[in-house]
Amino acid sequence: MNTSLSIRHLRAFTEVACCGSFTQAASRLHLTQSSLTATVKQLEQSVGLTLFDRTTRRVLLTAQGEQFRPVAEKLISDFDTAIGDLQAIAGQQQGQVGIAASPSTISRLLPPVIDDYRQQFPEIAISLRDDSAGQIEQRVLDNDVDFGIGANHSANPELYYQPVLTDRYGVVVPEGHRFEGFESVQWQALIEEELLFLSADTGIRAQLNQFRQAGQLQLSDQKAILEVSNPAGIAALIRQRIGISVLPALASSTESFKALHFIPLVEPQMRREICLVSRKGRSLSPAASTLLSFVRQHFLTMRLPAYLESTAQPQHSNQDL
Amino acid sequence: MNTSLSIRHLRAFTEVACCGSFTQAASRLHLTQSSLTATVKQLEQSVGLTLFDRTTRRVLLTAQGEQFRPVAEKLISDFDTAIGDLQAIAGQQQGQVGIAASPSTISRLLPPVIDDYRQQFPEIAISLRDDSAGQIEQRVLDNDVDFGIGANHSANPELYYQPVLTDRYGVVVPEGHRFEGFESVQWQALIEEELLFLSADTGIRAQLNQFRQAGQLQLSDQKAILEVSNPAGIAALIRQRIGISVLPALASSTESFKALHFIPLVEPQMRREICLVSRKGRSLSPAASTLLSFVRQHFLTMRLPAYLESTAQPQHSNQDL
DNA sequence: TTCATTTATCGTATTTAACAATTAATTAAT
DNA sequence: ATTAATTAATTGTTAAATACGATAAATGAA
Known part of the structure; x- marks a missing residue:
């Protein structure tokens, strides 16, 4: 032979x-x-x-x-x-990286990261997909993207969630609403308010449901639920005084919410972790690995929107996932 | 690296x-x-x-x-x-072989060889080129062909000549010529005859010139030489009774000479060796090597045209040329 | 848990490739 | 013709790469 x-x-x-x-x-x-x-x-x-x-x-x-x-x-x-x-x-002289994240993450958090990364690795093509929490996980599972940035939506055992930011829930109200100027609002105060929800598969809506089932939140079930699939739509409805909404600070920090007011909810304070989502047992490409590090590094040091905090996390290589 | x-x-x-x-x-x-x-x-x-x-x-x-x-x-x-x-x-499941030889060799000697070879190696393409003696050598030197079959024309030191057949010169005369019926003809008897020559670069003509210079052959120089580039043309002229010609038996055994008579020349008997001509220091391709062996083998055993004899030659591999 | 299976690791043996020195062959020059 | 110079082939030895066997660590299923 x-x-x-x-x-x-x-x-x-x-x-x-x-x-x-x-x-x-x-x-x-x-x-x-x-x-x-x-x-x-x-x-x-x-x-x-x-x-x-x-x-x-x-x-x-x-x-x-x-x-x-x-x-x-x-x-x-x-x-x-x-x-x-x-x-x-x-050597990262070529390649591509795909990330799935929420629209607000892409517009509010990623731009400086991408800018920095592209200056260092101009030959790497980057693709950003805005998806809801569930879709982010699915894209990671399907290898449509290299990693995702989003909430730990389903705690899927096939996925590895690495918390990087803590987001906080609050109410979003229009100009002149009775909550305007409040330091904080209690969940109980939401009774009697017309609430606008995000569609079921989003992380926000899911967590709200979780709260309600746990009895920590007594909201009137009687009213027909009004739900919208994306935050920008909710903002428009709030501006029209159709109602108010419970949203994480990040989601309410985009341009669409400009004239609206975000007031953090207390008793209890409710948070959600924003994580880097990758697939267990699958290694990242060098380019993806580097970009992931960039994201984590920026999230630790960048100036964040109000009510967001970076989640301190020991910096270790991602090879040992 | x-x-x-x-x-x-x-x-x-x-x-x-x-x-x-x-x-x-x-x-x-x-x-x-x-x-x-x-x-x-x-x-x-x-x-x-x-x-x-x-x-x-x-x-x-x-x-x-x-x-x-x-x-x-x-x-x-x-x-x-x-x-x-x-x-x-x-393994000779594919490839090609090119041979240069005289027209008479190709039409009188090679057909059974080629037939045999093709049955055994149907995938090998064969190309036969008919050339004069000098051209045969040139083609071998230029690697236009794998080997040639022809006289040792120039004794080129770059070429390896392996004799395989002995050909014999004789006169070719038309019906009713005074030599018709002779067993043999002496060279001297050619004086007074109108002789037709092959063009200068052919092996036959070259050898005739050699004889003349050596004084062994007194032919009248006075007459304008009538020369033709190929044997078939000479045959036509002989048939027209323009003259007679001195040719090797092989050349006069083709169809063109059908109604003409070949009478061997004696005193001296003149022979020429037909050789396998290959280039020194260049190895033959397996296909060419095999075909060359076929040629030699057939020439040893085949039924030859009149006045041709196979030149006994120890059969050795062609690798040691 | 335990079991069966599979990849990773380690030390050893074998095979392969590289080296240095020498031989044989060829050409050009004397 | 002889010599000198150059080059490919050969030979014996050393170094490196590759393969092996046994074992450990990890994983998923019973």
Whole structure:
């Protein structure tokens, strides 16, 4: 079999073909002439063909050698570029990273991170997908993205959640609402208020339901629930004085909420952890790993929107997930 | 550098990717699992990238591994087919052979050889070029053909001449000529005859000139020489009774000479050796080497045209030329 | 938990490749 | 013709790469 043959033999062959001399080719390959001679002979014996006609004075390709030469050169070149491409990915001179996150994360938190990262790794393509909490997890599970940024929505055992920020729930009210100017609002004060909800599969709505089931929150069930699929829609409804809403601070910090007021809820204070979500047992690409570190680092040091706190976390390599 | 990487690493990679298991892949590669593990790890370290995410239960390609897999498979496949093609040539399952020979050799001697050879090696393409003696040598020197069949025209030191047949000169005369019915004709008897010559660069004409210069042949120089470039043309002129000609038996045995008579010349008997002409210091391709053997073998045993004799020659391999 | 299975690791043996020195062959120059 | 110079082939030895066997650690299932 040709199992014993290798790229090494092809390199030897092409170099001798190029130089027309074993001695010279050996020197260019940083080998001794004897070693090179042996390698070429090995190739010839394996294929059962004489590739060179040699005298001590001249080394010439046979007809078959001539025929094989461009083939061998292409094989070597293809091999080297394939390996080179891999190394470029490893060295982050190329590649791509995909992140799934909530719209507010993308618009409020990521821009400075991306800016910093792109300056350092301009050749890496970045794709940001805005998704709801459940979708973020699904995208990570499906390998649609390299990692996600979002709440620990389902505590999926296949996923690894690394908390980076603590977000805080509060009410969002329009100008002139009775809560305006309050330092804080108690959950109980929400009775009698018309509440606007985010659609069921969002993290916010899920947690609210959890509270209600635990009895910590008595809200009137009687009224028909009014739910909207995204925060910007809720903002518009609040501005129209249709009602008020309970939202995390981050979600209420986007442009859509400009003229509205966020007042933190107390008794109990309710928080949610924003995590870096990756798939257990799957390693990150070098580019993704670096970007993830950038995110964590920025979240630790950046100036955050009101009521968000970075979650202190020992900085360790992500290889040991 | 990736100098240490080899096709072996790619085979290991693709096999593990295919099997999804080191143990299974190792068995298919006839290796131990530990060895295969080491090889894959070596590949990963050389490119600086994790290609597989492994647990003891599952081996999955990373995104980069997934990306690399088809590339690696193509590299391996290209490599194997390239080597396979060489081996096929060596095994004479494919290839081509070119021979240069005189028209009479091609039409009178080669057909049964070619027929035999083609039955045994139907995949080898054969090209036959009819050339004059000088052209035959030139074609061999230029590597236009693998070998030639013809006279030792110029005794070129770059060429190796292997005699296989002895041809004999004689006069070719039309019906009713005064020589008709003779057993033989003396060279001296040619005085007074109108002689038709082959063009200067043909072997026949060259040898006639040689004789004349040596004084062994007194022909009238006075008459304007009438020369024709190929034997068929001479035959036509003889048939028109323009003159007669001195030709080797082989050349006068083709269809063109059907109604003409060949009478051997004596005092002296003049012969020419027909040789297999190959280039010194250049090895023959396996296909050419085999065909050359076929030619020699047939020439030794075949039923030859009149006045041709096979030149007994020890049969040795052509590798030691 | 325990069991079966699988990958990783470690030390050793074997195979392969590289080296240095020498031989044989070829060409050019004397 | 002889010599000198150059080059590929050969040989014996050393170093490195590769494979092996046994064992440990990890994982998922019974």
